[in-house]
Amino acid sequence: MADDLVVTATWTIPAGDLAERFSRSSGPGGQGVNTADSRVELSYDVRRAPAGVRSRLLDRLAGRLVDGVLTVAASEHRAQLDNRRAARERLVELLRRAAAPPPRPRRATKPTRGSQRRRLDAKKRRGEVKRGRQGRFD
Incomplete structure (x- = not known):
């Protein structure tokens, strides 16, 4: 499991930049849950990321970082190996989303003349309907 991500x-x-910690997991496992350290905490120091994405990661993950370290936990599986795999997938997905470039800014456009006309016509029709209701219940 010592593969690069x-x-x-x-x-x-x-x-080598990843730190794994194991602890006892709650949840499924029966008697083995009290003896097996199947919960995995995977940590990565975001300050070691490449310079091109480091500032974006630090900015977007600020709420999840503790002293620049991002930690992900996995305990949904009974086997430690499965939890290690799940934690790695979760970490990669988080980093991939945070490292993605921001979307292009929206270019402002004006409403078309036709859409403006349709909007005003609808408002006039609605006003006429309401005007037609006035005085009905006198």
């Missing part, structure tokens, strides 16, 4: 086509996290 491929985040994007140009960014791979060396296995």
Whole structure:
């Protein structure tokens, strides 16, 4: 499981930059849940990311970082190996989303003349309907 993590086509996290911690997991496992350390916490120091994405990661993940370290936990599986795999997938997905470039800004457009006319016509029709209701219940 000491494989490097491929985040994007140009960014791979060396296995040595990841820190794993194991602890007892709650949930499924029966008697084994009290003896097996199947819960996994995977940590990555975001400050070690490539310079091109580091500031974006630090900015977008600010709420999840503790001293610049991003930690992801997985305990949904009974087997430690499955939880390690789940934690790695979760970490990669988080980093991939945070590293994505921001969307292009929206170019402001004006409403077309036809849409303006349709809007005003609808308002006039609605006003006529309401005007027609006035005085009905006198």
